[in-house]
Amino acid sequence: MAGHKIPVSTLVVIHTPDLQVLLLERADHPGFWQSVTGSQDEGEELRDTAIREVAEETGFDARRYPLEAWNLHNVYEIYPVWRHRYAPGITHNTEHVFGLELPEPLAPRLAAREHLAAMWLPWAEAAERVFSWSNRKAILMLPDRNRT
Numbered sequence: 001m002a003g004h005k006i007p008v009s010t011l012v013v014i015h016t017p018d019l020q021v022l023l024l025e026r027a028d029h030p031g032f033w034q035s036v037t038g039s040q041d042e043g044e045e046l047r048d049t050a051i052r053e054v055a056e057e058t059g060f061d062a063r064r065y066p067l068e069a070w071n072l073h074n075v076y077e078i079y080p081v082w083r084h085r086y087a088p089g090i091t092h093n094t095e096h097v098f099g100l101e102l103p104e105p106l107a108p109r110l111a112a113r114e115h116l117a118a119m120w121l122p123w124a125e126a127a128e129r130v131f132s133w134s135n136r137k138a139i140l141m142l143p144d145r146n147r148t
Helices: 046-058 080-085 122-130 135-143
Strands: 008-017 020-026 034-040 067-077 092-101 113-123
Touching: 008 046, 008 135, 020 046, 020 122, 034 046, 034 092, 046 067, 046 092, 067 135, 092 135, 113 122, 122 135
Parallel strands: 008 092
Antiparallel strands: 008 020, 008 034, 020 113, 067 092
16 A cells, blocks of 8 residues: 555644634645644554644644544545545545644644645634535534533
């Protein structure tokens, strides 16, 4: 499977205590907004995948902030346009959800090959903006997850 992505990924919803959510616009599909997401590398722990993807896509060091595994995973069909990245016959991905709480909306350092723009939105607006149902589902869980 060398050269192919593993069909296991992390989704990291980056948010503030008052539930502002960071969204990133995909470079390969302008207009598609999402949270940080990325595939697991061979032999990598899911938490390490989340930390690596946050660093690659935003420049943030997720080890400096509360990073919580939500013990939630979604299985979804990989969009046909992206299936060439996986081994032949792979059609579904298992996505593991994490939340990363930053103290305030910080400016990310975007990876130009991956993202065109970033914006912080209130959670309900962010949920409406993302293109992925699993990303929307995770963002909509934020208010209940952050009740004290």
